[in-house]
Amino acid sequence: MPLGWIDFSKTERNKVLTVLDLLSESGTLDELGIATIRDGFSDLFFPGTSTIQTRAKYFFIVPYALRDLERSGETNSNQFLRAFDEIERSCGEMFRQNAPDDIGIIGSRSLAGGNWVKRTPADIYWAGLRQYDIFRGGRLSLSEYARAVCSMKGKKSNLVNLGNRNDKAEENEADDRSAGDIRSMHFWNIPTYDSEWFDHLQMKLTHEEAAFLKNQIVLSCGNSMFAYALKNELWEMIDCTDFTSLNEMIHLFPEQMQKDYQLAKDFSEFNYVLRVIYNIVLSDGKNETANEEFDNLRSELKRIAAIDLEAVFDRTLAQRNPLMCKFLRDAKSGMLGDDVQTLKKLVENRERFLKGAGRARCAHPGEFDKTAWFGGGRLSYRFGNAMTLMADIYVGEEASYAES
Template sequence: MSSIGWVDFSSTDREKVSQVLAMLQEPGTLDELGIGQIRDAFADLLFPGFSTIQTRAKYFITVPRIIRDYLALDPRAQRRTSLRDYLESQENELARLLVERHGPAEDGIIGSDMVGSEQGVARKPSSVYWNGLRQFGIVNTEKSLSEFSREIAQVQSGARATGHEEDDTDAISNCSVVHLDVFDPAWSTDVSIHLSESEAQFLIDKLTHTPAIRNSVASQFLIHDLAKELVVGGLASLTFPELVTWARGRQEVSLTCRQNLELAEEFSEAIRGAHIRFNILIAQKSRNTALVTEREERFSEWLELARERKLFSASSVDDWLQAATSGGARINLNAREFLRQWHEAIYHNESLSSLNYLIESRAQKNKGRRSILLKNLGEAPKWQGMDSLSYRWPTARTILTDIVQGAKC
């Protein structure tokens, strides 16, 4: 059995690693060519606060409710359990209540398959949704969940030392650290995975009035009352490229949002060619002639489309990187260098053998001895690494659907 380990320097690092490990279980996320930082930078720009492992909008409500419940406990009860432990027990209970209410077949109930087990919910909603809760201004903090929990524990310790527990506890719970549509101590009595109208309107308010995310896709679609059109009926299954085409014609959507969408889609299409060649190399090493032929045809079609769209212009790479990093994301030099090399190779019509050498070199530089190209794969797998990028659009669409249905728009 293989295993991995890491050294983390903060709870934020630990939470990021946990989410990366979870996402690696999702299909199509293997980053063999090392362009994941650029993909994630665009995803953060377009869909801040969302992640591919989120399931339903309700957890943007239930997690802060559990935190508020903890802050409302008397000091003696808080001394007996930390916020982190309280979240764990209540999230296990929440999974049980939701399965009891809707049945185990309901989509998106986190931990439904763990209800009744000793382990409890493996992937806690609080960790999955924490970044979104901060980005949307539902929880006012820049700290990681672990740091936030420790901060509350430190305030409690200080209160006990000074003998003013009640006053300090009230200060924590009433200082607008956690926002809710209403404070209902009995909220879990008849809890549902579906949003109430009040909860949906609360999320709409947060998504449309938080300045830092105003030009994001979800915010713009809600601000201009376009979300219903996108998540109900014929448009509900739009792919990311189709979404970009649709948004291009909506002048009410901010120019910044439309431009970011177009640049993200251009980057996705441009780098798709590199992944096609990567999979050609796998087929060649597996001596699968039929698969090589099929993928070479796919690459020829891609190349023709790329030239028709003029994806590789003199300014393309600068445009992609400038947009991707406009939100403050950092992209390492190796990823930048490879993107420029791939751009130059296509822009100057280099030979297929030169393209293959570039891709093979990049894969081995990125993965070292772990590169798939150095392994004996036997029969070539159908696909390795990324294909067309959807960023976080499928997740955002699910969340928007819940909001629209809850708000009865």
């Protein structure tokens, strides 16, 4: 059944879309309900990132556009947001026109069809802007921020109008300056802002932007793998093909990060076994890829099941989801006992519990394409998205040195 929006504001709609994003990794639904652990590790390693972020430049486009609008005379929050949406769309159109081959242009396909995206750059990057202390409006959402800005501008405008009825020219001039100085609101920490930013817009970060974003991540996320890699310029991390291959250089990180990495890697393998079994159940044993994968994994089940699940739960605060923890503990017991039938039943019951018998795929074995793969592969913990941001920072910094 398709999703529809009934009497929802844009903010409420985006909250629902955000929940759907949290259920997915690279577009794959979290069929077995382990998002608490996946996102817990993701936030430990790469805070401020998400699976739908594309390029680092959007950490600047959003505040630049909003700073422009703060300086405008607009006091209606709906008009403010509409104008902002048009600026974001114009940025996408400019990217498509000037550099159509650039990777990560948000809305590129929608714009090609004359449309615009439901999830705008601001929707995608807002949490990261807060995380990195670029937006300093606390937990305000975009729409709440717009209302706050317009309300403050409206009050200042009223003060000016009141002052203009008084015959005090010097005081009027002071009021005008105060009303126009929207910078006193201090919603944004963005020293790279230039009022002519749109005229020389490009996806590549300037040296100043790259240095600023790097510094903000280091300052705001100091205990994370992301911040440590940036602070110590471990640029070789960008060359790792996936989260698992990071194992080759994990020794360069502090001991606790090494332990967290090993736990996350172990859990990815553990969860992958369950995803393989899920596909076997769905296909009623006819998915050849799933069968081959399980044959390859079966001799390793006891090693994989030796994972310290309690440590995983502790590091990701997963105890808040006791039923998920019980499911994973039971799955561990099934793997240790090489009890495939128990594992199949656990996976089937877990999906039924999460979705209900009507929507659970496992309740209808054999009714799906036996060559299709459902539920995703090994977990990446937003590694690819974080490395794209890191690469953008590296290119922005290094290009400046090469030009000088």
